[in-house]
Amino acid sequence: xxxxxxxxxxxxxxxxxxxxxxxxxxxxxxxxxxxxxxxxxxxxxxxxxxxxxxxxxxxxxxxxxxxxxxxxxxxxxxxxxxxxxxxxxxxxxxxxxxxxxxxxxxxxxxxxxxxxxxxxxxxxxxxxxxxxxxxxxxxxxxxxxxxxxxxxxxxxxxxxxxxxxxxxxxxxxxxxxxxxxxxxxxxxxxxxxxxxxxxxxxxxxxxxxxxxxxxxxxxxxxxxxxxxxxxxxxxxxxxxxxxxxxxxxxxxxxxxxxxxxxxxxxxxxxxxxxxxxxxxxxxxxxxxxxxxxxxxxxxxxxxxxxxxxxxxxxxxxxxxxxxxxxxxxxxxxxxxxxxxxxxxxxxxxxxxxxxxxxxxxxxxxxxxxxxxxxxxxxxxxxxxxxxxxxxxxxxxxxxxxxxxxxxxxxxxxxxxxxxxxxxxxxxxxxxxxxxxxxxxxxxxxxxxxxxxxxxxxxxxxxxxxxxxxxxxxxxxxxxxxxxxxxxxxxxxxxxxxxxxxxxxxxxxxxxxxxxxxxxxxxxxxxxxxxxxxxxxxxxxxxxxxxxxxxxxxxxxxxxxxxxxxxxxxxxxxxxxxxxxxxxxxxxxxxxxxxxxxxxxxxxxxxxxxxxxxxxxxxxxxxxxxxxxxxxxxxxxxxxxxxxxxxxxxxxxxxxxxxxxxxxxxxxxxxxxxxxxxxxxxxxxxxxxxxxxxxxxxxxxxxxxxxxxxxxxxxxxxxxxxxxxxxxxxxxx
Numbered sequence: 031x032x033x034x035x036x037x038x039x040x041x042x043x044x045x046x047x048x049x050x051x052x053x054x055x056x057x058x059x060x061x062x063x064x065x066x067x068x069x070x071x072x073x074x075x076x077x078x079x080x081x082x083x084x085x086x087x088x089x090x091x092x093x094x095x096x097x098x099x100x101x102x103x104x105x106x107x108x109x110x111x112x113x114x115x116x117x118x119x120x121x122x123x124x125x126x127x128x129x130x131x132x133x134x135x136x137x138x139x140x141x142x143x144x145x146x147x148x149x150x151x152x153x154x155x156x157x158x159x160x161x162x163x164x165x166x167x168x169x170x171x172x173x174x175x176x177x178x179x180x181x182x183x184x185x186x187x188x189x190x191x192x193x194x195x196x197x198x199x200x201x202x203x204x205x206x207x208x209x210x211x212x213x214x215x216x217x218x219x220x221x222x223x224x225x226x227x228x229x230x231x232x233x234x235x236x237x238x239x240x241x242x243x244x245x246x247x248x249x250x251x252x253x254x255x256x257x258x259x260x261x262x263x264x265x266x267x268x269x270x271x272x273x274x275x276x277x278x279x280x281x282x283x284x285x286x287x288x289x290x291x292x293x294x295x296x297x298x299x300x301x302x303x304x305x306x307x308x309x310x311x312x313x314x315x316x317x318x319x320x321x322x323x324x325x326x327x328x329x330x331x332x333x334x335x336x337x338x339x340x341x342x343x344x345x346x347x348x349x350x351x352x353x354x355x356x357x358x359x360x361x362x363x364x365x366x367x368x369x370x371x372x373x374x375x376x377x378x379x380x381x382x383x384x385x386x387x388x389x390x391x392x393x394x395x396x397x398x399x400x401x402x403x404x405x406x407x408x409x410x411x412x413x414x415x416x417x418x419x420x421x422x423x424x425x426x427x428x429x430x431x432x433x434x435x436x437x438x439x440x441x442x443x444x445x446x447x448x449x450x451x452x453x454x455x456x457x458x459x460x461x462x463x464x465x466x467x468x469x470x471x472x473x474x475x476x477x478x479x480x481x482x483x484x485x486x487x488x489x490x491x492x493x494x495x496x497x498x499x500x501x502x503x504x505x506x507x508x509x510x511x512x513x514x515x516x517x518x519x520x521x522x523x524x525x526x527x528x529x530x531x532x533x534x535x536x537x538x539x540x541x542x543x544x545x546x547x548x549x550x551x552x553x554x555x556x557x558x559x560x561x562x563x564x565x566x567x568x569x570x571x572x573x574x575x576x577x578x579x580x581x582x583x584x585x586x587x588x589x590x591x592x593x594x595x596x597x598x599x600x601x602x603x604x605x606x607x608x609x610x611x612x613x614x615x616x617x618x619x620x621x622x623x624x625x626x627x628x629x630x631x632x633x634x635x636x637x638x639x640x641x642x643x644x645x646x647x648x649x650x651x652x653x654x655x656x657x658x659x660x661x662x663x664x665x666x667x668x669x670x671x672x673x674x675x676x677x678x679x680x681x682x683x684x685x686x687x688x689x690x691x692x693x694x695x696x697x698x699x700x701x702x703x704x705x706x707x708x709x710x711x712x713x714x715x716x717x718x719x720x721x722x723x724x725x726x727x728x729x730x731x732x733x734x735x736x737x738x739x740x741x742x743x744x745x746x747x748x749x750x751x752x753x754x755x756x757x758x759x760x761x762x
Contacts, residue, residue, distance in 0.1 A: 055560040060557055065553075078453070092120075096110045130179050137150055144223065152184075154182060204293075211246070212248075215230050216229070221305075224658035225305070238288045239337060243284070244281065247279040250276070273656060306320060307321055308320070317336055328349060361403070367390065377581065401425060407476075427460065445465070463550035464548050465502075516571070522562050534749060535617070538624055540625075541663055590673050618640060619643050630709075642753060651681070686713065694724060725741070
C-alpha cells in the first residue's frame with residue numbers, strides 16, 4: 031500500500047471519527063426512549079438475608095419469571111415462578127410476597143384510576159403447591175395478604191373484602207361504600223395525591239384484625255371533566271375534589287375483627303377537621319399506631335391504640351410554625367420504642383423515642399438533611415440512612431449506631447447513591463448515578479462499606495452517547511437576594527465567551543423540591559442538550575422554598591407561594607443577563623405544574639427581564655387547587671385571601687409584554703384545565719395576545735402515542751421563534 035493510500039485511509043478514519051462525535055440529538059430519538067437506562071425491576075430482599083428476587087421478562091417467549099439470586103455471588107439460584115408454568119395466566123408484570131414468603135400476589139392486568147391508584151386482576155401463587163388462586167373475577171384494588179398468608183384483603187367498589195385462601199370464602203366487611211359518597215379502606219383523591227398512599231387499611235401481626243380509614247365525601251364538592259374520546263357524544267368524569275377552603279372528606283378510624291366479624295370506630299368523639307395521613311400496626315398485634323393531623327398541618331399527633339384494652343395514648347406531639355411533612359419514616363423496635371424523623375432542630379434528622387413517647391436521643395445531627403431512612407439492624411444496633419452531608423446536590427448512604435455514635439459513610443462516589451438492603455442488613459445494592467455517569471448497580475458489604483461486586487451498569491449507553499454532541503452540566507451557586515442558590519448550566523459544546531447567547535431557564539420551585547442535583551439525565555436533560563447545541567445556554571436554579579437546605583430556607587415561602595421563588599428567578603435572570611456572553615434581551619423561562627405557575631408569574635412580574643415563557647399545566651390561582659397541598663403552605667383562602675391573590679398569575683395578566691405559550695391537557699384531574707381556561711379569559715379581557723395548546727383527554731403528564739413528541743416540537747419551535755433570533759424553527 032502506498033504512503034498516499036495510507037494517508038487517504040487515515041484521513042477517512044479521522045473524518046469518520048469526528049463525524050461520529052458530532053451526531054445531533056433529535057426530538058424523535060429523545061422521546062422514543064433511545065437513551066433509556068436499564069435497571070433492576072421489582073427487587074425484593076428475601077427474608078433469609080442471603081438472596082434477593084427480581085422480576086425478569088423474556089421478550090421472545092413473552093414469559094415473566096421471578097428469579098432468585100445469591101447476594102454474595104450474584105448468580106441466579108433458581109426461578110421461583112414462571113408464567114410459562116401457570117396455565118391460568120398468560121403473564122404477569124408485578125409481584126409482592128406474603129410476610130412469611132409462602133405466597134405471592136401476581137399482577138396480570140392493571141387499569142389506572144388516578145396517579146397512584148389502579149384497578150387490577152390478581153392471582154395468589156402458592157409457592158409450595160405451585161397452585162394459583164384468582165383473587166376476584168372483578169378488577170379490585172390493593173390486594174394485601176395477611177401476615178400468616180391464609181387470607182387476602184382488597185377493595186372493590188368502595189368496600190373492603192377478605193378472602194379465605196383455604197376455603198375460598200369471601201366476606202364483605204363493609205357494605206356502605208358508594209361512589210362519590212363513602213369509601214372504605216382506599217384513599218380519596220386528595221389523600222392519594224398529597225399524602226402519597228392508596229391502601230388505607232392494614233393487617234395486624236396475628237392476622238385477626240384490620241384497621242382501616244373510612245372516607246365520607248358526601249359533602250365534598252364535585253368536579254367534572256368532559257372526556258371526548260372518539261364517539262359521537264362525549265362522556266363526563268365526575269369525582270370529588272376539595273379545592274382550597276372547601277369541605278374535605280370526614281374521616282374515621284375503623285377496626286374490623288376477623289374472628290367475630292365485628293367493627294368498631296376508634297376515632298369516635300375526636301373533634302374538629304382532621305386528617306389521618308398514616309396508620310401502621312406495631313409489633314404488638316393489639317397496638318395500632320395512627321398519625322392524626324390538624325387541617326393546617328402544623329400539628330401532628332402519633333397515637334397508640336390498644337385494641338384489646340380499648341385505650342389510647344398520645345406518645346408524640348409535634349408542632350411547627352409553618353407545616354409538618356408527613357413521611358413513612360416510622361419504625362417500631364422489638365420493645366415498641368420507635369425511630370422517627372423530624373425537622374424540629376431546623377434540619378431533618380433521626381430520633382429515638384421510648385414506647386411511652388419519651389425522647390431517648392437524637393441520633394443524627396448537623397446542618398444537613400436525612401433524605402431517606404432505610405431501616406434498623408437489631409442485631410448490630412445500627413441505623414442505615416441516606417443524607418446530604420456531602421453537599422445538598424449529592425446523596426450518600428450512611429450507617430450509625432442507635433446511640434448516635436460510630437457514623438460511617440458507606441458509599442464512595444460523589445453523586446446520587448440510593449440503597450436497597452438485604453433483609454438482615456448484611457448487604458445492600460447501591461444505585462449510583464451522577465451528571466456524568468448513568469445508573470450503575472453495585473453490591474456493598476453493609477458493615478465495611480466495601481464493594482463486593484458490580485451487578486449492572488449502563489456502559490452501553492455511555493458508549494452510544496460518545497457519538498453525540500454533549501455538553502457538560504456545570505454545577506455552581508449563584509448569590510441571589512442574600513442566599514447562595516444551587517444552579518446548573520449547560521452551554522453549547524462550541525461555547526465562545528466572545529459571543530452572546532440567548533438564555534433559557536428551567537425551574538420547578540415547589541416547596542421542598544429539588545431540580546439541581548448531581549444525578550444522571552432524565553429525558554428533559556437530553557432536550558436541554560439539544561437546545562444547547564442549537565445555540566442556547568440553559569440553566570436551572572433552585573430558589574428559596576426548595577428543599578434539602580434546612581427548614582428555614584424551605585419554609586420561608588409560607589403563606590406567600592409565588593413571591594420569594596419568583597423574586598429569586600427574576601433576580602437570577604437579571605444577574606445572568608449582565609454576563610458578557612448572555613444576550614439580556616433574549617431570556618426565557620419555562621416550567622410544568624408548579625413550574626408553570628412560576629414561569630407565568632416570572633413573565634408577568636418580570637416583564638422587563640423575560641422575553642418569553644412557556645407554562646405547561648400551570649396553577650393560575652391557588653383557589654383552584656386542592657385542600658391538602660394548598661392549605662399546607664397557604665392556610666385557607668378565607669384566612670389568607672391576599673396570599674392567594676397577590677401571587678397568582680391570573681391576577682397579573684395586565685403586565686404581559688413578552689411571548690407566552692400556555693399548554694394544558696383537558697383530562698388533567700390534578701391541575702384542572704379550568705386554570706388555563708380562566709387564565710385565557712383573563713388574557714382576552716386584558717387584550718393580551720398569546721399562544722396556547724390544548725391536548726384532548728390528556729392528564730397532568732400529557733403523554734400517550736405521539737403526544738410528547740408533538741408537545742416538545744411545539745415548545746422547541748416556540749423557543750426558536752421567540753429567542754432564537756436567526757435560528758430556524760425545529761421540525762426534527
